[in-house]
Ligand SMILES: Nc1ncnc2c1ncn2[C@@H]1O[C@H](COP(=O)(O)OP(=O)(O)O)[C@@H](O)[C@H]1O
């Protein structure tokens with residue numbers, strides 16, 4: 001097993017956080033200026049909306065930089081609360097969700113508390129002159145978790161407006177920017193209609209370079225001979241093609257997955273002797289493969305936590321999210337039906353593999369990035385070869401080749417495969433086995449017909465020869 005295919009465990013000592021948001025005790029390797037600007041905006045404007053594309057680093061910026069700066073300036077930010085929890089027996093689900101995050105789900109009487117009362121009870125209590133900052137992350141969830149409860153949304157924003165009304169509470173609200181339009185109808189409930197806004201984008205070159213270099217440098221390892229710039233350049237070629245068009249931005253999620261892998265295959269392997277990372281080390285890291293491995297680990301984790309067969313989820317990724325021509329496709333249905341399907345979709349979105357988009361009350365899902373297309377396809381192929389019987393792998397190959405006859409099972413392989421009527425076969429397998437049998441039956445029949453025809457010809461020739469001999473004698 002090469003270093004590139006061992007499972008992703010975050011070994012202590014890997015300085016890259018990997019595919020998760022930075023936490024409050026960690027330090028961002030970059031964006032100090034953005035964090036300062038945002039913190040100042042909150043202090044000056046009191047209510048601020050932070051918006052950015054999904055995965056641009058909103059949660060990380062708040063948790064690992066802005067909250068600390070606000071604290072240093074004498075403010076008391078809450079932890080980042082979300083509005084995504086299931087509805088309680090009574091009361092407003094969005095208010096209740098914030099209550100669960102800020103006070104704990106076991107708090108007596110939580111269902112009956114208003115947002116103002118929830119904020120007032122947050123620990124530790126404010127000292128005289130202290131100013132609380134309510135931090136709400138992923139506020140777009142108020143628009144997505146249930147598209148039918150407009151009344152509950154209005155009540156939530158009404159309560160938020162009431163909590164902010166007397167000027168003693170500050171607020172930092174983070175939202176995915178594709179949902180800004182959806183928030184419009186609720187702005188009238190909020191002071192200043194959320195006029196103060198701050199936009200974050202993906203990482204620019206300088207931010208990406210710092211994100212590559214700084215964590216390694218903190219462990220005494222330097223990138224030399226332009227290796228960091230080469231890596232950033234590869235990451236910025238979003239289509240995955242070396243030499244393909246270069247975008248002005250790097251997606252930080254990809255940077256984290258790739259740097260985590262780079263460290264593991266370069267420095268974890270070399271142990272103490274690792275002091276430099278050069279262009280050959282960077283060239284050795286296969287970006288698609290690193291993403292493919294991340295995808296595989298995420299699915300294995302889903303299987304462990306939710307008990308959903310990896311095979312089902314892999315098939316869904318390949319056939320519902322990727323077209324035959326290898327473009328991203330959109331779907332409204334998860335890999336399995338019902339509540340479990342919804343939980344899986346949420347988990348896949350949290351893992352940055354999916355992106356959700358809600359339009360007219362319907363949520364569409366697609367791969368989070370084009371670069372995941374080859375990663376998913378290669379990951380699925382490798383996984384099938386490692387875990388399925390050869391005839392099952394052949395069924396996938398048959399489908400991948402537009403169900404051409406040449407890819408059906410024949411001969412010994414077909415004799416060794418189970419009958420199509422066997423229990424527990426997937427739909428594709430049953431179809432593949434039936435078609436293979438039909439074709440083999442047809443071939444047999446044709447073989448028999450041909451043999452009969454040859455026999456008839458031979459007989460005819462013999463008769464003609466005998467007849468000629470008879471005439472001559
Ligand atoms: N400033 C940064 N530098 C490097 N990587 C970052 C930065 N901010 C976020 N990331 C990485 O990007 C991914 C998405 O970050 P996250 O904060 O969850 O984004 P968002 O909240 O906007 O969806 C994570 O893997 C995280 O580690």
Ligand SMILES: [Mg+2]
Nearest residue numbers: 058059137138
């Ligand atoms: Mg976030």
